[in-house]
Amino acid sequence: MDFELSEEQSILKDSLTRLLADNYGFEERKKHMAAPEGWSAGMWGKYAEMGLMALPFAEEDGGIGGGPVETMIVMEALGGALALEPYFPTVVLGGGFLRLGGNDALRAELAPQVAEGSLKLSFAHTERNSRYDLNQVETAARKDGTGWRISGAKGVVIGGDSADRLIVTARTAGGKGDEKGIGLFLVDANAEGVTRRGYPMQDGQRAAEITLENVSVPADAVFGDPEDGLPLIHRVVDQGIAALSAEAVGVMSAMHALTVDYMKVRKQFGVPIGSFQVLQHKAVDMFVAIEQARSITYFATMMADSEDDAERARAMHAAKAEIGRGGTLVGQNAVQIHGGVGMTMEYAVGHYFKRMTMIDFTFGDSSYHLGRLAKMGGLFAT
The missing domain is CATH 1.10.540.10 (Acyl-CoA dehydrogenase/oxidase, N-terminal domain)
Known part of the structure; x- marks a missing residue:
């Protein structure tokens, strides 16, 4: 290939x-x-x-x-x-x-x-009790003439404080946890009834807590079927996971490069610490983890547009599980080899590790996706 x-x-x-x-x-x-x-x-x-x-x-x-x-x-x-x-x-x-x-x-x-x-757009989906399951939606949308009225609260909306429009998930039918009855609505971020509280996250990215109180949405501002939007959410989130995997490869590669450079200039006992075999082994472990992450990212990228929902989901579960595992290994080794300076705000490597950690938790961490993949019988169907 x-x-x-x-x-x-x-x-x-x-x-x-x-x-x-x-x-x-x-x-x-x-x-x-x-x-x-x-x-x-x-x-x-x-x-x-x-x-x-x-x-x-x-x-x-x-x-x-x-x-x-x-x-x-x-x-x-x-x-x-x-x-x-x-x-x-x-x-x-x-x-x-x-x-x-x-x-x-x-x-x-x-x-x-x-x-x-x-x-600028933002996906307002996560709720206080939703964890990682995309079907856990309590925000409600009710018919109002030809349009809709939406009420609820969304949390950790990435880029939500600067977005012009919000793509909001809301329940049009059924109860919390039902896969049917979830709609996707385009909401003006400055509409009456929308309240935003923006803040910086640990990795420096921005997010917002968003409250919607009886917000009016016209009938033509709906994505797909307002009572069956979950398949669309899964498909877009899967594409997002493939993109996050690629970002993680960039983050991990930068941490590795910073660490190898540091090993060449930092001295202990009168010699560069890069001459110590145990640290060389750690640097190699980091490199192997990055190459494994790159390989699974290629696979996820190839599967991102797949029409086969199950096969696409397997690929994304596998990618997220491997990216989270490898990213943790690379980040921990990078900070450990740098020592105290790796934990400071004045040095870049700690910021990379924070971003890597946030990528791991976005749309489900490594353990969550490994469990989902196991329930599906592994990466390849038998």
Whole structure:
């Protein structure tokens, strides 16, 4: 199987890597984090100029017609730079719902705005008692004439404090935990009845707690079937997991590079610590974990657009389980080899480990997905 990038994909990778290297050093990242939005509006504009926002959309919707491989390239580069901009919630998740569940009118209105960088989206799904199960939805949507009224609360909404529109899950029928009766609604983030409380997370990314009180949503602002939206949620989240896996590879690779460089300059007993065999073994263990993560990310990327729900789910469970395990190993070894400096806010490696930890917990940690994969009988059906 050919894993070589095409010429266009190689240009995308090189151009983005160069842009981030020139504009996203560790000190620059601190400045971006201190901005009112918690990220760089200037970099957001540069991403739009490069066409990154338009990547996943079809040409007829104002996009470039890229696929999971292009998303993988972008997310790995953003992970390597610890980029703070809300690309994942807007383009990967929001763009996924638009592409796969938006009607013609929604795509025509919103896709070009996302592509040019003028519209930011966020997926408001997690609730206080939902844990990792996507069918655990208590926020309620009731019919109101031809439209809907939504009431409920959402937590840890990634990018939610700066989003212009929210893609909200709400129950239209059934009870908590039922797989049927879940709808997806597009809500104006500044609509009457919407309250947001934004905050920085441990990894420097931004999130929000969102309360909806009798929020009015028109009939045409619904993604797919308002009583059977869970299959669409699973499909978009699976694509999100593939993208997060690619970001994790970027994060892990950066931690490994920082650690190897540190081993070359840090001295103990008059020699570089990189000359100690036990630390060389740890560095090799990190490298092996990264290559395993890269391999499972390739597999998840190839399966991201699969129409076979079960096979796609197996791939994403496997990817998330392996990424979480490998990321923990790489992060722990990186911090241990650095010693005390690895725990400080002034040094990058600890920030990478924090981001890796947050990736592990997003949409379910390693243990959760390993358990789900085991219930399905393993990676390959028998």
